[in-house]
Amino acid sequence: MPRVAAARHDEYAEARRDQILQAALRLFSRKGFAESTVDEVAAEAGLGKATIYLYFPSKEILLRKLVDRFRLVPDLAEMVEAIRNQPPASGIPALVEGIWRQLKERKEVAHVLVREVFSNPERARLYTEQIRLPGRHLLAAYFEAWMKRGKLRRGNAEAMAQCLFGMLWYFLQSQELMGGKDLAPLSDQTICSTVTGIFLNGAAAGNQRTLS
Amino acid sequence: MPRVAAARHDEYAEARRDQILQAALRLFSRKGFAESTVDEVAAEAGLGKATIYLYFPSKEILLRKLVDRFRLVPDLAEMVEAIRNQPPASGIPALVEGIWRQLKERKEVAHVLVREVFSNPERARLYTEQIRLPGRHLLAAYFEAWMKRGKLRRGNAEAMAQCLFGMLWYFLQSQELMGGKDLAPLSDQTICSTVTGIFLNGAAAGNQRTLS
Amino acid sequence: MPRVAAARHDEYAEARRDQILQAALRLFSRKGFAESTVDEVAAEAGLGKATIYLYFPSKEILLRKLVDRFRLVPDLAEMVEAIRNQPPASGIPALVEGIWRQLKERKEVAHVLVREVFSNPERARLYTEQIRLPGRHLLAAYFEAWMKRGKLRRGNAEAMAQCLFGMLWYFLQSQELMGGKDLAPLSDQTICSTVTGIFLNGAAAGNQRTLS
């Protein structure tokens, strides 16, 4: 096969794969993985059922590829890179806002992750290895760098990264996925400044800023 | 039916129902709801398959009853009450430790909740109304009381409560439910002191204690 | 066991058996044999489920006993005997009316027979041998007697008996069992006189009476 044709072919296949993954994401987010049939994925993608199998060998693998492709915070590396040289006092607020914006934009991904990945031991382990820990390391590295420069208190940087992300993650779960937005709404502003405030200065009186 | 016999009968049925719910909790926590069969629930309970249907009319209703019965932090009210008169500096560490202990003990419940409740909009809404918000209010009330006494910085107490719980909740998810314990273990000590430290004093240098 | 006690015991068992059969008849007539559960039979009889099995070894045998006990026209022999010496002109109308009355009274039996017996080859064969043919012979014997006395035209008496009974049987099926009573009602009077008229004189003009 001539090189150009092969490249075109690959592009085409990639586009199809993406079309299917997007459809699956919408569907799984709405109905859940186990509750969705391959027929429905195909219908959502506007394709025939058997076509799905041309691009993904099984439904389970389709899910894995989905999780591979759709990161919760795909730009995390860029965000951390962008603030690498900023001290926490300015870097963390920017980071929190960036992560929160991206999480909110990607709540469908979050939905699928919560449902299908975080709760299935095997899938979760894979996710932890390939995505969660690498992401955590990025944050932790930033923290450690500024610990050394004396701008952050010394401590377990990995655990601290987990705390930061955990607060945002739980806001996402409760506000966007669990109906909190309707029942007890909190503004983005409140969320970001509370998280930032607590992470930097804590809630105890005597520390710098007012919370929220 | 004589009253005594009826009472005994009810007790017996209740015990059986509990036996089944406990078995289902273990199983769903291990394998997930959709991935578990009624056969397996029965086997785990040491009963015949049809017996399950004597006590629960369907698999779906079994799940609902399961969620009804098992709360995530059943003793939260007592814990908050116990520290009501302690200032945050001593109250929060106790609270964090108490919540964390109970969460860890109940990771099976957490597993089922994540999968079946937090991810299903309708069930999640119910859960938010009946359990999550009331719990949050308890914490928030404690925070507000100590804000008034000048021991906590002013801020959105509900959001702060969410932050505190979110950190612990995410540690539970990542350590216990997602294989983090094996892949990147963090000790209870590290977790509790990091959460406490960040919540009270933040991560910025110049604040009181060293983290973790 | 003393004789008296044994007799009492037998009477008691017989009464219980009857109680169950009556309940089963009502139930099977309403819902069909396959569609009824042993639980329902027990409930209808006001007994516990296991009690049914004290008196009948299986559900299938319960049905057989039911058919044994409940004849469609139990008094046929008496009816035929009663008109034995009456010529057809007066005997047939009496007979038709008598059979029709009994059929209508016993439409529950008819229902079960149609459903469970007439349509199951093995059961039907048994029924034909033990009940249907003997009944037909009774009618045929009456016809033959009056053929000999010149009051009925010569012909196949068995086939004639079948015709007479068939007309009534089909009226029962269509009026009582198939909703005809509501959709296109025919009075008992019309039914009996039409059957009698056709059987005795046919429908062709020039024969004696007006039909119905």
Added chain:
Amino acid sequence: MPRVAAARHDEYAEARRDQILQAALRLFSRKGFAESTVDEVAAEAGLGKATIYLYFPSKEILLRKLVDRFRLVPDLAEMVEAIRNQPPASGIPALVEGIWRQLKERKEVAHVLVREVFSNPERARLYTEQIRLPGRHLLAAYFEAWMKRGKLRRGNAEAMAQCLFGMLWYFLQSQELMGGKDLAPLSDQTICSTVTGIFLNGAAAGNQRTLS
């Protein structure tokens, strides 16, 4: 979808549906509806079990479609039309013979009807409305036409139609479905001439022809 392909597809599906209905008819006739499994229907049709569900959404609906498709006397309208201008004396014998021939050819249909339709109130009502009463009206209309022309005695034409059909129907039940053919055989000739004779002239002596 192009029009031609769609048409071919429809034809194909229709053929498959028919293949399944034919198989189901044979099976239900032999074993009864409740006693037959979908697996068996599939095996009889030479198809896989799931294929049945491609064409019929449930076993119950398969039965309904079966009854819809297979009429007991599908050519009744043509038969009545064919003798419309013949007087009863020649028309009825032809009609009786025609109906009897068709009934015998379709005893499998009869079997299923008896068992599943005539005995289930709801289904029976539907059948009465859509099939039985229209058929009866056809016969009744013929009778009424000839009553007016003085060739049939006046009477309730609907009841008379019922009598005519009832005799034949009961012969079918008893001879073909209940083992009468083996236990007490009656020739087609006997059956038809007895029915014709009784219907036209009755059994009383003094009327025209000899019976059978």
Added chain:
DNA sequence: AATGAATGAGTTTTCATTCAT
């Protein structure tokens, strides 16, 4: 490459029958 038709393996649910009390 694209697909609808076909299907067996697997799931939930029902129910006749047994058994311990």
Added chain:
DNA sequence: GATGAATGAAAACTCATTCAT
């Protein structure tokens, strides 16, 4: 004698996957 609890065997139905076109 009477019974409710327990259950395995069996049935309807679903769906991921394969295959012929």
